Amino acid sequence: MLPAQQALLRQKLLVLGSLAIGSLLYLVARVGSLDRLQPICSVESRLAPRPLGQILLRTLQYKRGSAHELHRVNGTQEQVGLQQLVQQLPHAIIIGVRKGGTRALLEMLNLHPAVVKASQEIHFFDNDRNYARGVDWYRQKMPFSFPQQITIEKSPAYFITEEVPERIFKMNSSIKLLVIVREPTTRAISDYTQVLEGKERKNKTYHKFEKLAIDANTCEVNTKYKAVRTSIYTKHLERWLKYFPVEQFHIVDGDRLIVDPLPELQLVEQFLDLPSRISQYNLYFNATRGFYCLRFNVVFSKCLAGSKGRIHPDVDPSVVAKLQRFFHPFNQKFYQITGRTFSWP
Numbered sequence: 397m398l399p400a401q402q403a404l405l406r407q408k409l410l411v412l413g414s415l416a417i418g419s420l421l422y423l424v425a426r427v428g429s430l431d432r433l434q435p436i437c438s439v440e441s442r443l444a445p446r447p448l449g450q451i452l453l454r455t456l457q458y459k460r461g462s463a464h465e466l467h468r469v470n471g472t473q474e475q476v477g478l479q480q481l482v483q484q485l486p487h488a489i490i491i492g493v494r495k496g497g498t499r500a501l502l503e504m505l506n507l508h509p510a511v512v513k514a515s516q517e518i519h520f521f522d523n524d525r526n527y528a529r530g531v532d533w534y535r536q537k538m539p540f541s542f543p544q545q546i547t548i549e550k551s552p553a554y555f556i557t558e559e560v561p562e563r564i565f566k567m568n569s570s571i572k573l574l575v576i577v578r579e580p581t582t583r584a585i586s587d588y589t590q591v592l593e594g595k596e597r598k599n600k601t602y603h604k605f606e607k608l609a610i611d612a613n614t615c616e617v618n619t620k621y622k623a624v625r626t627s628i629y630t631k632h633l634e635r636w637l638k639y640f641p642v643e644q645f646h647i648v649d650g651d652r653l654i655v656d657p658l659p660e661l662q663l664v665e666q667f668l669d670l671p672s673r674i675s676q677y678n679l680y681f682n683a684t685r686g687f688y689c690l691r692f693n694v695v696f697s698k699c700l701a702g703s704k705g706r707i708h709p710d711v712d713p714s715v716v717a718k719l720q721r722f723f724h725p726f727n728q729k730f731y732q733i734t735g736r737t738f739s740w741p
């Protein structure tokens with residue numbers, strides 16, 4: 397063998413070896429990333445600590461570079477899988493609603509082999525400072541994926557933020573939009589409960605829900621209270637419909653997703669034009685938690701964290717009834733527009 401050939405062979409072995417190690421690291425980090433998110437806890441063994449993911453992405457970029465180099469030198473069409481990894485803009489976004497079950501939905505969709513999730517809420521479209529950084533910044537926040545996979549991000553504030561529909565439309569006017577909703581009064585109380593817990597953690601006192609939700613002067617529902625406003629789903633949706641046709645939205649029943657996730661997930665698979673891959677095997681009920689947990693394979697499972705099933709404070713039944721009456725006409729409109737009817741009061 398000529399020395400030049402030997403050198404090339406050595407270089408090739410080196411690159412292929414590091415690719416193999418790279419793949420292993422990628423798998424480890426992919427698994428590690430499963431329990432990286434704040435509200436998630438893994439049931440079984442934890443693997444990679446967080447920083448590995450960061451190192452890895454850089455390693456992967458480097459691998460792509462060197463694999464490309466190899467091709468140029470050799471000039472053959474070798475399949476180097478990892479080299480195909482790219483950061484893609486989302487094909488679908490879970491735009492809301494807050495406390496509707498957006499995290500559960502994203503985690504469950506991530507069971508699908510063709511779905512790659514952005515772990516963090518990016519807040520690109522609702523935060524002016526982030527938006528000013530441009531779409532390439534946004535893309536760099538996206539996870540690596542293969543081109544045939546689809547990327548999904550969730551930021552529940554998108555649904556209620558004025559500027560967001562136009563901004564998303566400008567990025568991709570045919571993007572698919574997922575909205576997960578729950579019965580509006582329950583959602584408002586859940587919204588309040590989360591804020592209350594935040595205050596309690598800081599040893600701060602907070603108003604009672606009744607005081608915030610009802611205007612003391614008029615005794616009517618206080619529509620200025622954000623937890624109430626967010627639950628008027630049709631108002632927000634109508635703003636979105638100025639940009640996107642209704643066919644581009646899919647409404648997920650957040651109350652059902654919690655008690656019977658599979659049928660809801662199958663509807664989403666259809667909406668996203670994905671082959672049906674999520675099965676009952678991937679979802680098992682944990683009686684201790686009273687909640688479904690996710691099984692990715694024989695080794696890895698995880699459950700949504702306990703804080704996701706918060707106990708709501710007792711709310712004066714007359715206030716609950718008043719809110720339900722208030723939301724009723726908006727709900728009817730929402731059913732009419734979306735074509736999806738719920739048995740909300």
Ligand SMILES: *[C@@H]1O[C@H](CO)[C@@H](O)[C@H](O)[C@H]1NC(C)=O
Pocket residue numbers: 404470471472
């Ligand atoms: C390029 O790669 C092919 C397939 O691995 C191999 O058969 C060939 O010898 C390589 N060419 C050179 C110049 O090393």
Ligand SMILES: *[C@@H]1O[C@H](CO)[C@@H](O)[C@H](O)[C@H]1NC(C)=O
Pocket residue numbers: 485486487488568569570571572
């Ligand atoms: C826009 O979104 C649609 C639906 O997911 C996707 O098929 C299309 O490739 C996207 N276009 C761009 C430019 O990203």
Ligand SMILES: *[C@@H]1O[C@H](CO)[C@@H](O)[C@H](O)[C@H]1NC(C)=O
Pocket residue numbers: 597598599
């Ligand atoms: C809140 O109060 C408790 C009991 O008084 C105290 O132990 C804790 O350190 C306080 N936490 C904060 C964040 O101030």
Ligand SMILES: *[C@@H]1O[C@H](CO)[C@@H](O)[C@H](O)[C@H]1NC(C)=O
Pocket residue numbers: 439682683684685689697699
């Ligand atoms: C079920 O939940 C309990 C309580 O969080 C946890 O300790 C246990 O490991 C879970 N079991 C399974 C099989 O997920």
